[in-house]
Amino acid sequence: MPLLAKGFLEGIALANPGLGIIPMEPLSGHTSLGVGGPAALFARPESEVALIGLLGLAKKEGLPALVIGGGTNILFLDGGYPGLVIRLGSKAFGSVGKLPAQGGRQLVRAGAGAPLSGLVSFAMGEGLTGFEDLAGIPGTVGGALRMNAGAKAQSMGDQVLELEAMDLESFGKRAFAKEDLAFLYRETRFPIDAPLVLSATFALDKAEDPELSKERMRLRLSERERSIPPGRSAGSFFRNPQGDYAGRLIEGCGLKGRRIGAAAVSGRHANVLLNEGGASASDFMNLSGLIEREVEARYGVRLQREVRVEGSELPFLQD
Numbered sequence: 001m002p003l004l005a006k007g008f009l010e011g012i013a014l015a016n017p018g019l020g021i022i023p024m025e026p027l028s029g030h031t032s033l034g035v036g037g038p039a040a041l042f043a044r045p046e047s048e049v050a051l052i053g054l055l056g057l058a059k060k061e062g063l064p065a066l067v068i069g070g071g072t073n074i075l076f077l078d079g080g081y082p083g084l085v086i087r088l089g090s091k092a093f094g095s096v097g098k099l100p101a102q103g104g105r106q107l108v109r110a111g112a113g114a115p116l117s118g119l120v121s122f123a124m125g126e127g128l129t130g131f132e133d134l135a136g137i138p139g140t141v142g143g144a145l146r147m148n149a150g151a152k153a154q155s156m157g158d159q160v161l162e163l164e165a166m167d168l169e170s171f172g173k174r175a176f177a178k179e180d181l182a183f184l185y186r187e188t189r190f191p192i193d194a195p196l197v198l199s200a201t202f203a204l205d206k207a208e209d210p211e212l213s214k215e216r217m218r219l220r221l222s223e224r225e226r227s228i229p230p231g232r233s234a235g236s237f238f239r240n241p242q243g244d245y246a247g248r249l250i251e252g253c254g255l256k257g258r259r260i261g262a263a264a265v266s267g268r269h270a271n272v273l274l275n276e277g278g279a280s281a282s283d284f285m286n287l288s289g290l291i292e293r294e295v296e297a298r299y300g301v302r303l304q305r306e307v308r309v310e311g312s313e314l315p316f317l318q319d
């Protein structure tokens, strides 16, 4: 990994005042786990022109670029991210609204930077069904589409009609129909390698009984309150293996409550790893490794992380 000089990063920010670039921004403040080193450059573009400007700059300077949403499913390593981290601004990329109905279904368009909770409550307020089970999942519409976030019987991809994404390699904008995309378990596959989701249009049905729909949402929220421990986490840390639950396997290894540094396996839900205050990314990586080894030794199952690990272990800044 090439080392970067502080002056070089500050120079990029100063030379491009319109792009709102922050050099050496701590990423721990942009994720729910609250760990990780700094981003070499961080920005929150408020227009597509600014977004393309930022991506072009990163490419010119030979820096990698990564888009994040609410950071509720990302673990940044302690060395930080040696490139540009972008969080889409909520003014330009955060709107949610109705489009004309099509084939008897109501179309709703949401920007990738909108909070997922905003999309869920908008749909509920319009008496539309399809998102009730997603209530309470933190993060943004863009992150939820990338992860195909879901709970119980619903996942994000179910209601997608069309999705607009930018190719991070060419900066070209493309619209993808649902059939072009593969919405899998906690993963969406795109026909391009580096998609940056800009927005999506969902086709939703009118709820037959809006009160029943609201009741279903309230039920999901209270189930969530009971099952997900409070505190700093990324929700489920591991994917559930086919036909089983990661939490059951971790609990079966007697790992509930196990700690490394300040990272701990929740005593309430064994698939949730908590930052008990001042944890480092290495604490989480070491705890994750221990869990993977013990589950494989006991059950012969190789757990896969659901949380996306990004960045580098070692610092990228030149002395």
Ligand SMILES: Cc1cc2nc3c(=O)[nH]c(=O)nc-3n(C[C@H](O)[C@H](O)[C@H](O)COP(=O)(O)OP(=O)(O)OC[C@H]3O[C@@H](n4cnc5c(N)ncnc54)[C@H](O)[C@@H]3O)c2cc1C
Pocket (backbone or CB within 6 Å): 032, 066, 067, 068, 069, 070, 071, 072, 073, 074, 088, 112, 136, 137, 138, 139, 140, 141, 142, 143, 144, 145, 146, 147, 148, 149, 150, 151, 186, 195, 196, 197, 198, 228, 233, 234, 235, 236, 308
């Ligand atoms: C308490 C808690 C409960 C949770 N419960 C659930 C649950 O029930 N079900 C569930 O599925 N998940 C759950 N999660 C995990 C997480 O909230 C979801 O995966 C969420 O959809 C991630 O959204 P985000 O905006 O935070 O994405 P981030 O964590 O910021 O990013 C996730 C991934 O998406 C990419 N990404 C983000 N935005 C874009 C974009 N615009 N274009 C392209 N790629 C993008 C990132 O690069 C990264 O790879 C939970 C997390 C927490 C903390």
